[in-house]
Amino acid sequence: MRVLVFGPHPDDQELGMGGTIARMASEGHDVVLVDMTDGEPTPYGDPITRAKEASVAAQVLGVSRVQVGLPNRSVTHTLEARHAVAGIIREHQPDVLFVPHPEDAHPDHRATTRIVEDARFDAKLTKIDLPGEPVYPRWLFHYYCTHLRVIPQPSFLLDITGFEDCKRASILAYETQFVLPEKNRRVVDWLASANHFYGSRIGTNAAEPFFAKEPLGLSGLDRLPL
16 A cells, blocks of 8 residues: 655654554555655754654654655645645555644644645646646545644544554654754653553554544454454
8 A cells, every 4th residue: 555644844744643654664555754844944953954854764664755845834725736746646646645634723734734635636637737647545534733732533543552662763863853852852752641542542552543534434343453
């Protein structure tokens, strides 16, 4: 299965669903992280350092990553942005797309989700000036970012037992974001606590929450954890 995980900034994917990414990669799926921006400027970072951190994080998770090149802090839902993302979708021919949950406090996150949702449609069009073969990814799921203090109401929880340390290592790869800034160090621990809580809801050690606007079909109940 081919999977694209879109993040407004490098580290959003790791924070929201790093365990799932590591699990999918370990199962042999072709997973690519797509960064909409380079994530800079930040108080302790710079473009070169952030790019190195993102590369290390991807290696930890066992995946590759690409960048769209939109400007940080001003991601805007435009036709040009949609077509840029649609081109990436056509290039990778994914079965599944992951994007941030549409309810979020960060404008870049909300814009990213709108862009990708519309680019999914654009990527299937035949008479459009885009490279590659038309494709319409079968599924689009939303993961939860960390910029809005709400209690998620997920459609499903995915077991990440055994991948907790991998997720933690991928986040800590961003030293300028979660090691040097003292106030951000606690993020790693409360994410771990949240993952353990979600796991307790399905009878596993850890899990990550996801939201689906479209209905999910089950071929059976034999693999449900509870």
